[in-house]
């Protein structure tokens with residue numbers, strides 16, 4: 001009897017390595033949780049005050065915001081652990097098996113060249129390469145069968161694209177700006193994204209969410225380009241066209257790739273509504289950064305000498321480029337509605353969406 005029980009326990013232990021459902025996150029500064037802090041030469045870092053002021057101990061943690069990222073908030077609501085940055089020295093096989101990995105890097109894009117003037121950043125292709133390295137480690141640790149199951153059950157987040165416009169196509173220093181027009185550039189991004197998502201599927205990704213772009217012509221960095229300080233319509237139209245084409249692409253891949261459940265969601269409309277009607281959503285400022293350094297607006301100027309706005313929950317933008325925690329909460333809630341993923345993940349607790357503090 002005893003022997004049988006021991007035998008049974010051993011069998012269960014060997015066969016049923018209890019893999020958790022974790023996330024693998026690919027993205028740019030909107031999802032970076034500290035990778036760029038470890039890239040010695042990167043010019044895009046959130047390593048100084050006042051970044052992170054509304055999170056944990058209030059010290060900079062690599063997030064380009066005062067608080068949480070959109071992916072943090074969505075993952076929390078799915079009941080999934082927050083994956084640590086790939087570059088974090090404490091990353092081990094156990095950590096990966098329990099929490100997943102976040103490869104997102106400020107300045108990174110769908111295209112390899114995007115953000116090159118930040119000197120160092122991880123492009124989407126580079127992030128996928130790093131993920132393949134992660135897979136090798138996990139296969140060695142738990143064996144191929146368990147590893148395959150682990151990677152197929154995981155949730156994948158892909159959130160890139162704005163740098164391909166802001167820090168590539170729309171900048172005359174990049175050859176893409178004269179090689180393509182608005183339509184062909186978006187098509188080029190789609191062709192590349194198709195290859196990248198197909199590659200991830202080949203590596204085991206089954207449940208995957210792609211986050212679309214917001215009205216990026218309304219970020220403070222774009223507004224200063226016009227004398228009126230208004231949003232850049234051309235930039236916004238590029239975001240709309242990216243979202244439209246990416247919706248089709250993701251639907252197509254989800255239909256055609258075996259067992260794929262790929263979803264696309266964007267929060268363009270809701271952010272646009274906030275921009276045109278801030279008070280309805282509890283915001284008082286939707287055009288300038290909460291953390292800013294006098295009148296200098298042409299770069300990221302949230303630095304220790306900057307001054308902060310009075311009420312950070314009422315500002316849409318934290319710095320010249322990135323939304324505040326309050327805006328990220330709004331964006332995340334919208335994406336949750338669009339993605340409808342709460343139905344599909346067994347790990348998800350009942351959707352406990354706390355009342356937004358800004359309402």
Ligand SMILES: *[C@@H]1O[C@H](CO)[C@@H](O)[C@H](O)[C@H]1NC(C)=O
Pocket residue numbers: 112125126129
């Ligand atoms: C982009 O970089 C990856 C490696 O990170 C490389 O395999 C690929 O060929 C590059 N693509 C282009 C178009 O340069």
Ligand SMILES: *[C@@H]1O[C@H](CO)[C@@H](O)[C@H](O)[C@H]1NC(C)=O
Pocket residue numbers: 252255
């Ligand atoms: C999906 O994309 C492929 C390749 O571009 C195309 O041939 C096919 O018609 C598309 N299918 C749908 C349903 O859109």
Ligand SMILES: *[C@@H]1O[C@H](CO)[C@@H](O)[C@H](O)[C@H]1NC(C)=O
Pocket residue numbers: 258259
């Ligand atoms: C799709 O799912 C079925 C059922 O779980 C499985 O037998 C099959 O191997 C899967 N195919 C791929 C390509 O993942």
Ligand SMILES: *[C@@H]1O[C@H](CO)[C@@H](O)[C@H](O)[C@H]1NC(C)=O
Pocket residue numbers: 339340341343
């Ligand atoms: C999720 O559930 C909601 C409400 O039950 C439904 O409207 C939506 O279509 C579902 N989404 C998916 C992807 O199944």
